[in-house]
Amino acid sequence: MKEIVLPDTIPLLPIVDPWEQQDAEGPDSTKVYQFYKNLSEGKLTMQRCKKCGNVFYPPQAMCKYCNSTEYEWEEIPKTGEIHAFSALLLGFPMIIENFAPFVVAVARFGDYPKNGVQIIGIMFDTDYRSLKIGDRVEWEIMRIKGPGEKVRYWYCFRKV
Amino acid sequence: MRNVAIVGAGITHFGRRDASWKDLVVEAGKALFDDVPNLDKKDVDSFFIGAAQPERWTYQTHVAPLAAELLGLKPRRVVARTESACASGQIAIRYAWLAVASGLSDVAVVVGVEKMNTKFMNLSQTSMMNVGNREFDTAVGLTAPPYFAMVAQRHMHLYGTTEEQLALVREKAGEYGSANPYAQFQKKITKEDVLKSRVVAPPLKLFDCSGITDGAAALLITSEERAREYTDTPVWILGGIQRTMANSINEMGELSDWLSLRYLAKDVYDLFKITPEDIDIAEVHDCFTISEIVEYEELGFCKKGEGGKFIEEGQSYIGGKVAVNPSGGLLANGHPLGATGVRQAWEITMQFRGEVSEKRYVSGAELGLAHNLSGMAQFHHIMLYSIKKPKDVKFGR
Numbered sequence: 359m360k361e362i363v364l365p366d367t368i369p370l371l372p373i374v375d376p377w378e379q380q381d382a383e384g385p386d387s388t389k390v391y392q393f394y395k396n397l398s399e400g401k402l403t404m405q406r407c408k409k410c411g412n413v414f415y416p417p418q419a420m421c422k423y424c425n426s427t428e429y430e431w432e433e434i435p436k437t438g439e440i441h442a443f444s445a446l447l448l449g450f451p452m453i454i455e456n457f458a459p460f461v462v463a464v465a466r467f468g469d470y471p472k473n474g475v476q477i478i479g480i481m482f483d484t485d486y487r488s489l490k491i492g493d494r495v496e497w498e499i500m501r502i503k504g505p506g507e508k509v510r511y512w513y514c515f516r517k518v
Numbered sequence: 519m520r521n522v523a524i525v526g527a528g529i530t531h532f533g534r535r536d537a538s539w540k541d542l543v544v545e546a547g548k549a550l551f552d553d554v555p556n557l558d559k560k561d562v563d564s565f566f567i568g569a570a571q572p573e574r575w576t577y578q579t580h581v582a583p584l585a586a587e588l589l590g591l592k593p594r595r596v597v598a599r600t601e602s603a604c605a606s607g608q609i610a611i612r613y614a615w616l617a618v619a620s621g622l623s624d625v626a627v628v629v630g631v632e633k634m635n636t637k638f639m640n641l642s643q644t645s646m647m648n649v650g651n652r653e654f655d656t657a658v659g660l661t662a663p664p665y666f667a668m669v670a671q672r673h674m675h676l677y678g679t680t681e682e683q684l685a686l687v688r689e690k691a692g693e694y695g696s697a698n699p700y701a702q703f704q705k706k707i708t709k710e711d712v713l714k715s716r717v718v719a720p721p722l723k724l725f726d727c728s729g730i731t732d733g734a735a736a737l738l739i740t741s742e743e744r745a746r747e748y749t750d751t752p753v754w755i756l757g758g759i760q761r762t763m764a765n766s767i768n769e770m771g772e773l774s775d776w777l778s779l780r781y782l783a784k785d786v787y788d789l790f791k792i793t794p795e796d797i798d799i800a801e802v803h804d805c806f807t808i809s810e811i812v813e814y815e816e817l818g819f820c821k822k823g824e825g826g827k828f829i830e831e832g833q834s835y836i837g838g839k840v841a842v843n844p845s846g847g848l849l850a851n852g853h854p855l856g857a858t859g860v861r862q863a864w865e866i867t868m869q870f871r872g873e874v875s876e877k878r879y880v881s882g883a884e885l886g887l888a889h890n891l892s893g894m895a896q897f898h899h900i901m902l903y904s905i906k907k908p909k910d911v912k913f914g915r
Contacts, residue, residue, distance in 0.1 A: 416655065442672050445664065477767060512657070
């Protein structure tokens with residue numbers, strides 16, 4: 359009988375890695391590369407259109423209000439307010455299961471919606487029973503190490 | 519536009535099935551063919567299959583020709599797989615309706631299917647996460663339960679909705695689901711059972727959530743001219759539309775306001791010249807108990823904020839103002855994403871034909887509404903089904 363042999367291990371499929379798209383290798387890999395560069399430099403940013411002045415988030419390569427492709431990256435105000443929160447206690451996705459359970463919160467930063475954003479973040483080492491709507495939170499940059507030598511950046515929230 | 523009817527329907531058992539994706543397609547197809555013994559498969563000119571993530575759960579893409587072949591169909595007019603997460607099935611029906619109404623197609627088969635239980639349940643959770651803007655919103659581990667939990671928290675915060683009111687939605691689902699032999703969860707669940715169940719994402723507990731489910735359903739859809747060849751009891755598709763106004767968390771604003779559904783429902787009532795009071799059966803998307811409560815409000819069955827009271831007063835039970843989810847809904851049936859919208863049409867068809875258990879039969883029903891939401895409630899979908907033949911349906915202003 360003919361036999362073929364497969365390797366002992368098969369590398370992690372990028373489709374199950376939640377930060378695969380954030381493994382931006384350079385300005386040519388995504389038009390919102392600057393967002394990731396800002397993260398790695400400690401800044402969480404939103405875009406402001408140079409033509410119409412509107413703020414938009416999530417990052418994208420065109421102002422959806424006036425179709426301009428000229429925009430600036432502006433740091434999101436550091437402190438915001440919890441709009442809603444819960445916690446993921448059961449049913450963890452792959453990869454995420456390595457640092458679950460955790461609190462998830464939707465918080466508003468700046469003068470939302472006109473001059474601010476409503477974004478979602480994880481809160482580590484936080485008991486959801488200690489939180490309430492309206493609590494103040496800060497975003498902070500989080501470093502994601504691995505798999506292997508990979509280093510990537512994202513953000514999370516911390517109660518203030 | 520031509521009148522369009524559902525002239526046959528079939529369904530599989532829903533649940534954690536010892537069956538492959540292809541087995542489920544075949545099982546639903548066979549149930550449909552058994553329901554319409556007069557069907558000559560050569561007459562099926564169009565085929566639509568609602569399937570949300572076969573490439574993730576079954577590693578199979580390009581599923582329309584595959585499923586058509588499994589069912590022995592050689593469609594020659596419009597053939598498509600439709601994907602819109604939890605609403606994939608309803609969209610397949612909408613496309614079939616449009617194809618037949620336009621005159622392009624005469625006889626169409628619709629299948630909705632999902633195989634979600636695999637050896638890697640954590641992969642299933644990862645796949646579900648992708649229905650949001652993966653890169654910016656859901657990469658943090660935002661699956662459906664915490665999102666809908668936040669909707670519930672906001673609703674409680676603004677309107678005083680209680681965990682007991684949410685639990686009543688599950689109790690009702692269990693009451694009707696226990697009379698549905700195809701449902702995944704046929705056990706009656708009391709309000710207390712719900713409140714005592716394990717917390718998944720506070721304030722939502724295990725019984726506040728629908729299941730991870732395998733299942734499929736199928737319909738035969740034809741023009742009015744062809745309907746009588748197959749059945750004496752056609753169910754008329756009045757039609758339906760969809761609406762999305764926002765996708766990312768940043769654009770959603772107040773999480774407990776489902777504006778896309780509010781405006782969609784208004785448009786549906788205007789377009790089809792009906793009011794919420796005309797609806798006898800509503801099969802709505804109760805992926806979580808809170809969803810059904812928000813849907814009572816946004817569909818106009820009660821005022822905003824009064825959804826909790828609406829179920830407490832028994833208004834959404836059979837015999838109430840409108841029978842909501844007499845099938846047991848997603849909570850009792852389970853929610854195989856692509857199959858759900860087709861299952862809802864199957865339910866309304868069986869209700870109109872009087873072929874369901876007395877315990878969940880909505881007697882005298884003439885108009886049915888099916889609603890789906892998809893993803894994190896960013897996208898809403900409605901179809902209307904009627905026992906009465908439509909007259910002069912014209913769209914446009």
